[in-house]
Amino acid sequence: MSWDHQYNIPSNLSVRGLIHRLKRLVACRTDTQQSLKRTFYDTHDWRVYGRGQVLEEQFVNSNTATLHLRSLHDPGTQTAETTSKKPIRFLQDLPNGVMKRQLASIIEMRALLPVASMRSRATSLRLLDNNQKTVAYLQLEENNLLNSAGRIQGETIRRACLVPVRGYTTAARRLSRSLHKNLGLEPVDGDMLVAALAATGRQPGDYNSKLELQLDPSMRADAASQIVLRRLLEIVQANEHGIRTNIDTEFLHDFRVAVRRSRTALTQLKNVLPDRGQNRFRRDFRWLQQITGPARDTDVYLLKFADYQALLEPPLRPALAPLRNFLQQHRNIQYRRLTRSLDSTRYNRLITEWRAFLDQSSPRGSAAKHAARPIREIANERIWRLYRRAIKTGRAINDNSPAQDLHDLRKTCKKLRYMLELFQGIYPQRDVKKIIRALKQLQDNLGDFNDLQVQSDVLQQFSKEIHAKGRAGPETLMAIGNLVASLRQQRELQRQAFYGRYEKFARPVVKDRFRRLFHDAGYDVTSNKAR
Amino acid sequence: MKVIASYNIKGGVGKTATAVNLGYLSAGEGARVLIWDLDPQGAASFYFRVKPKIKGGSKRLLRRKRPLIEVIKGTDYRNLDLLPADFSNRHLELLLDHGKNRRRGLRKVIKPLRDYYDYVLIDCAPSISLVSENVLDISDALLIPTIPTTLSLRTLNTLIDFRIKHALTHVQLLPFFSMVDRRKSLHRLILERPPKKLSIMLNTFIPFASEVEKMGVRRAPVATYAGRSRAAVAFEQLWTEVKSCLD
Ligand SMILES: Nc1ncnc2c1ncn2[C@@H]1O[C@H](COP(=O)(O)OP(=O)(O)OP(=O)(O)O)[C@@H](O)[C@H]1O
Numbered sequence: 001m002s003w004d005h006q007y008n009i010p011s012n013l014s015v016r017g018l019i020h021r022l023k024r025l026v027a028c029r030t031d032t033q034q035s036l037k038r039t040f041y042d043t044h045d046w047r048v049y050g051r052g053q054v055l056e057e058q059f060v061n062s063n064t065a066t067l068h069l070r071s072l073h074d075p076g077t078q079t080a081e082t083t084s085k086k087p088i089r090f091l092q093d094l095p096n097g098v099m100k101r102q103l104a105s106i107i108e109m110r111a112l113l114p115v116a117s118m119r120s121r122a123t124s125l126r127l128l129d130n131n132q133k134t135v136a137y138l139q140l141e142e143n144n145l146l147n148s149a150g151r152i153q154g155e156t157i158r159r160a161c162l163v164p165v166r167g168y169t170t171a172a173r174r175l176s177r178s179l180h181k182n183l184g185l186e187p188v189d190g191d192m193l194v195a196a197l198a199a200t201g202r203q204p205g206d207y208n209s210k211l212e213l214q215l216d217p218s219m220r221a222d223a224a225s226q227i228v229l230r231r232l233l234e235i236v237q238a239n240e241h242g243i244r245t246n247i248d249t250e251f252l253h254d255f256r257v258a259v260r261r262s263r264t265a266l267t268q269l270k271n272v273l274p275d276r277g278q279n280r281f282r283r284d285f286r287w288l289q290q291i292t293g294p295a296r297d298t299d300v301y302l303l304k305f306a307d308y309q310a311l312l313e314p315p316l317r318p319a320l321a322p323l324r325n326f327l328q329q330h331r332n333i334q335y336r337r338l339t340r341s342l343d344s345t346r347y348n349r350l351i352t353e354w355r356a357f358l359d360q361s362s363p364r365g366s367a368a369k370h371a372a373r374p375i376r377e378i379a380n381e382r383i384w385r386l387y388r389r390a391i392k393t394g395r396a397i398n399d400n401s402p403a404q405d406l407h408d409l410r411k412t413c414k415k416l417r418y419m420l421e422l423f424q425g426i427y428p429q430r431d432v433k434k435i436i437r438a439l440k441q442l443q444d445n446l447g448d449f450n451d452l453q454v455q456s457d458v459l460q461q462f463s464k465e466i467h468a469k470g471r472a473g474p475e476t477l478m479a480i481g482n483l484v485a486s487l488r489q490q491r492e493l494q495r496q497a498f499y500g501r502y503e504k505f506a507r508p509v510v511k512d513r514f515r516r517l518f519h520d521a522g523y524d525v526t527s528n529k530a531r
Numbered sequence: 532m533k534v535i536a537s538y539n540i541k542g543g544v545g546k547t548a549t550a551v552n553l554g555y556l557s558a559g560e561g562a563r564v565l566i567w568d569l570d571p572q573g574a575a576s577f578y579f580r581v582k583p584k585i586k587g588g589s590k591r592l593l594r595r596k597r598p599l600i601e602v603i604k605g606t607d608y609r610n611l612d613l614l615p616a617d618f619s620n621r622h623l624e625l626l627l628d629h630g631k632n633r634r635r636g637l638r639k640v641i642k643p644l645r646d647y648y649d650y651v652l653i654d655c656a657p658s659i660s661l662v663s664e665n666v667l668d669i670s671d672a673l674l675i676p677t678i679p680t681t682l683s684l685r686t687l688n689t690l691i692d693f694r695i696k697h698a699l700t701h702v703q704l705l706p707f708f709s710m711v712d713r714r715k716s717l718h719r720l721i722l723e724r725p726p727k728k729l730s731i732m733l734n735t736f737i738p739f740a741s742e743v744e745k746m747g748v749r750r751a752p753v754a755t756y757a758g759r760s761r762a763a764v765a766f767e768q769l770w771t772e773v774k775s776c777l778d
């Protein structure tokens with residue numbers, strides 16, 4: 001929309017003075033006058049902001065909060081509003097309704113965390129038409145930003161915020177014009193969220209699990225690898241706190257993905273990075289992967305719990321409750337254990353020494369064989385080789401192949417995917433996106449096949465443990481039995497679907513694209529640039 | 532999203548009063564609510580001070596040329612919107628009749644509203660027609676204000692039969708006594724011993740009250756100017772009971 005919703009109230013004009021002048025100009029009525037606390041929420045990875053939305057909670061000296069979801073760029077457009085008595089953290093804390101549905105696709109399983117707050121006085125005016133019908137609201141705000149310690153910081157920000165009523169934009173636009181022309185108010189850009197964040201020293205998007213690194217294709221391979229690995233280390237560390245405080249499942253998830261990517265990079269770039277210490281880091285990262293595994297597994301079972309229930313006949317569903325309790329207890333134990341590991345000397349030394357390893361400036365005439373070659377050449381070689389290996393392994397798979405063969409292919413595909421993601425910055429974005437999309441389809445199939453296998457085995461194991469501890473009756477054991485059976489059935493379906501997915505991935509078009517990017521032209525481009 | 536229609540074959544029984552007051556109450560609880568004024572007389576639109584006019588007329592509703600949401604108006608109350616009546620609603624019958632799927636024509640109209648609303652309350656015109664059949668098709672529940680008289684009860688029976696005859700049994704029927712006047716002996720009698728067949732009657736009834744009549748002068752829901760009146764309390768109880776029937 002091409003008109004302004006927000007204005008600064010100039011310092012020489014009091015709110016009362018402004019109301020006085022407005023009332024002479026247009027038909028309006030003071031609606032409410034209140035003191036409130038406004039708190040903005042988002043997930044750790046800024047999913048709400050990333051979708052161009054703002055989620056705000058308003059407390060008006062009572063114990064009921066109203067939640068507002070609105071567009072970041074059009075503060076006047078209210079997307080949804082709801083009242084909540086419970087503090088919100090997860091989707092399930094929200095009352096059913098439009099807002100919950102909208103947030104579901106935005107935040108998914110992530111926790112909502114307060115990111116900034118302010119104390120405000122707000123006077124709301126109704127603009128009326130000649131039927132005394134409200135056609136717009138003008139909210140006059142005096143906002144005091146709170147810093148991270150909850151103290152007022154900086155000067156009061158005074159704003160006039162125009163909120164149109166659906167279907168009456170003409171009236172709102174007219175008011176907007178006279179605010180500027182007749183009252184001399186200057187329009188401002190951006191939601192109050194942005195100003196409030198500045199007071200807490202935070203920046204929207206300050207955490208993000210994506211790599212999105214811009215790399216010069218002709219850069220020395222060792223320096224480029226260090227940049228990528230440093231970014232992964234950053235992600236690892238940014239998630240530690242959330243794991244320790246057990247905020248939601250995705251901290252551990254992002255942590256593990258970064259560790260796994262680092263491991264792939266270490267093996268794939270073996271002859272690029274300095275030799276000294278590599279074995280040790282490889283060992284330690286494998287350890288890190290192992291100790292985080294059990295906690296992640298219980299997370300996965302709990303996230304999938306609703307799906308599991310849906311796989312059973314309705315009357316059997318309640319019988320799964322003891323399994324959930326078991327998983328929850330198990331999860332708490334695993335997280336405690338994991339936190340102890342994060343406090344261990346081994347972990348802390350790994351992090352410090354790994355950082356030192358990544359920070360050492362690449363020595364001239366480095367010992368590593370490929371250290372000085374352009375990164376694009378190295379990335380091309382490794383990606384092309386992984387692609388060829390994936391094609392070859394996949395082609396050999398038939399109905400008689402053992403599950404291990406699919407397992408091996410899954411691992412190769414994963415490495416390929418990681419290498420593509422780590423170094424996507426040196427390739428044309430669109431091409432890499434297309435390639436990743438083709439690969440993802442195959443990966444999903446292989447991943448599901450593997451997960452369903454592991455899940456059915458582990459659930460069976462859990463069932464034994466629950467039984468041994470006398471924690472559940474025969475219905476529960478039967479329900480888990482049925483669940484395991486239907487997971488096995490699904491696994492068979494995935495096995496059957498493999499051939500189709502593989503064929504799609506092995507198509508000539510995809511092959512051409514790989515060849516063009518990583519085999520033929522790749523050398524030309526780098527040789528032009530680097531030599 | 533739940534679709535609730537305020538409906539009766541008979542006129543002047545409190546359909547509009549019900550849609551307007553329940554819509555206001557549900558929005559006040561934080562739900563996103565749309566009142567759809569489907570009566571060409573536009574009484575609901577009048578109560579909300581909205582001009583009973585849709586740009587492009589109701590043809591536009593059925594053809595889906597532009598999103599329905601563009602003709603919706605915000606009311607003076609948070610979370611409560613209104614789809615205004617339009618004189619050309621009279622032609623809705625004809626339009627539906629010529630449409631491809633004449634008995635299910637409103638389904639596609641209502642579908643995009645799911646992204647915006649938790650409840651759609653439809654204020655129907657008093658008749659039994661193709662339009663009402665379509666309304667029944669898209670509704671989860673039918674609120675049926677019924678004046679406690681012998682004739683009204685017969686009409687209610689007709690409606691129950693209609694629902695079965697047209698295979699519209701997915702709609703929950705929620706009849707309740709409306710405009711109850713305790714001074715009238717017939718009202719008292721029927722209220723105290725409702726006919727057996729009418730065990731589906733809700734417990735709440737709406738008393739005959741001058742506060743409800745005043746809606747025409749105030750052009751606002753009862754609770755906004757007589758929040759403590761018997762009628763306002765009755766509408767609150769009715770909404771609570773309706774909600775408990777819905778889930
Ligand atoms: N509980 C009540 N007590 C007193 N008057 C009422 C009550 N309910 C409705 N009325 C009045 O009765 C008249 C008809 O009510 P209303 O418009 O709600 O009925 P309706 O069924 O929608 O009518 P129509 O069939 O004309 O659309 C209105 O003037 C209204 O103010």
Ligand SMILES: [Mg+2]
Pocket residue numbers: 546547548570574654655
């Ligand atoms: Mg009416």
